[in-house]
Amino acid sequence: MGRNSGFIAMHSTLGARVVDLCLVPEVKFYFDGPGGIVDHIYERLLSHGKAVVVVAEGAGQDLI
Numbered sequence: 001m002g003r004n005s006g007f008i009a010m011h012s013t014l015g016a017r018v019v020d021l022c023l024v025p026e027v028k029f030y031f032d033g034p035g036g037i038v039d040h041i042y043e044r045l046l047s048h049g050k051a052v053v054v055v056a057e058g059a060g061q062d063l064i
Helices: 007-016 037-048
Strands: 021-023 053-055
Touching: 007 021, 007 053, 021 037
Parallel strands: 021 053
Antiparallel strands: none
């Protein structure tokens, strides 16, 4: 656990069953483009009117 591990965030996401997106430091992600998180969140907002996102500490450090 710690800054390089999304263990708590991922298990909280699995337990909650309402989370649409979980960002953890172990998995790289992109904001824009094919497979980007912006498109995913936009689609969830259009279809459900809400989007629940869990962000673990350290997620996206390579984007800064």
